[in-house]
Amino acid sequence: MSRTSDDIRKHLKVRRQKQRAILAMRWRCAQGGLEFEQLDTFYGAIRPYLCVAQFFGIMPLSNIRSRDPQDVKFKVRSIGLAVTGLFLLLGGIKTLVGANILFTAGLNAKNMVGLVFLIVGMVNWLNFVGFARSWSHIMLPWSSVDILMLFPPYKRGKRSLRSKVNVLALSVAVLAVAQRFQQFAARVAALEGRHVPEALWYDIRRDHIRLCELASLVEASMSNIVFVSCANNVYVICNQALAIFTKLRHPINYVYFWYSLIFLLARTSLVFMTASKIHDASLLPLRSLYLVPSDGWNQEVQRFADQLTSEFVGLSGYRLFCLTRKSLFGVLATLVTYELMLL
Incomplete structure (x- = not known):
């Protein structure tokens, strides 16, 4: 009987040690440590594409190289937003020129496809800017859910x-x-x-x-x-x-x-x-x-x-x-x- 109770104590001790290790790992991950970067998180998966998106004026975010998702934020005074503004300016000029040509020649259902394409592109750019503004509000609960479900x-x-x-x-x-x-x-x-x-x-x-x-x-x-x-x-x-x-x-x-x-x-x-x-x-x-x-x-x-x-x-x-x-x-x-x- 005593041997059985000793085995139970050992099993509970090993189980508590594993739970402590998991809690310690979760705490280090919550602090944005090296373990967080090694985990299969959404931020780790999307970060390379966020870097590429900066060259096209999409998702203008700052500190995208940081391994801590809490450091990635939307800033008005940033290079990414300046690139986005440049693309919007050039796209707006092209849209206005195209609209002027179409209205002069006569607008119909067939020739307005190109104009709709340009307008949709401008609207999507603005939508991604809005998505970037809400990025910090999304990533904190998202990272916490990632840490919860990876253990x-x-x-x-x-x-x-x-x-x-x-x-x-x-x-x-x-x-x-x-x-x-x-x-x-x-x-x-x-x-x-x-x-x-x-x-x-x-x-x-x-x-x-x-x-x-x-x-x-x-x-x-x-x-x-x-x-x-x-x-x-x-x-x-x-x-x-x-x-x-x-x-x-x-x-x-x-x-x-x-x-x-x-x-x-x-x-x-x-x-x-x-x-x-x-x-x-x-x-x-x-x-x-x-x-x-x-x-x-x-x-x-x-x-x-x-x-x-x-x-x-x-x-x-x-x-x-x-x-x-x-x-x-x-x-x-x-x-x-x-x-x-x-x-």
Whole structure:
């Protein structure tokens, strides 16, 4: 009996030592130490692309070389914002000159595509400046969620964020948030078939609230970018559909026309399918909750289930539309209806 109790004490001692080591690591990471730079965080994955974006006047941030995300801030008096202002000035001049030429020659649905392209580019630049202004408000909770979910009881993803960014750099924010929700779902799935105390369900529900708050911050900061991007894609596709029955002079014109139309449809579908990963991943824990036995169902499980089903988690365009798989099919159905009306 004494030997068994000694083994239990040793096991608890080793467990406490591991917990202390994890807490110490989290504390050093929270201070922006060397360990934080080595972790698979969103900031570590996006930082190389932030450096490249400075040359194009996008995301004008200061101190982007710092390994501490709290040092990266938006400053009015900075080289990045000066480059952005230069691009906006040159783009504004080009837009005004193009608009003057079009209004002089006569504006119609076919020749205004170039003007719309320039205006959308200017608006997107301003949207990214607004996103840069809210960067510091997003990165602090994002980094805290990264530190929370890179240590037990959460399991790390099979693919790192940096490898996913290399596959699809423009969707890094979506992939990063979706991966955290997938890690959360994996933790809940690991509890299937086990007796889970109510206190643990409370901790899980609290972590889910943190994830939802992070997703809400990202959605609020990117809703204008999502709205302009989707509106521009739908407009260009509709403009292309106007000329779908127009006779062209050379075969190469037909090749270019169909290539551009298919490319636009594929790009729009890719935006919706990638952005829908957040919403799909947020619903994954529901399957595990449905498998909870009746004797293990408690008030915290009920609250967690209501939390999953009553709140939408994902990206949207000013809440006018949500980027989900159903929305994609709705957009495609609208485009087909529009084309049938042109026949």
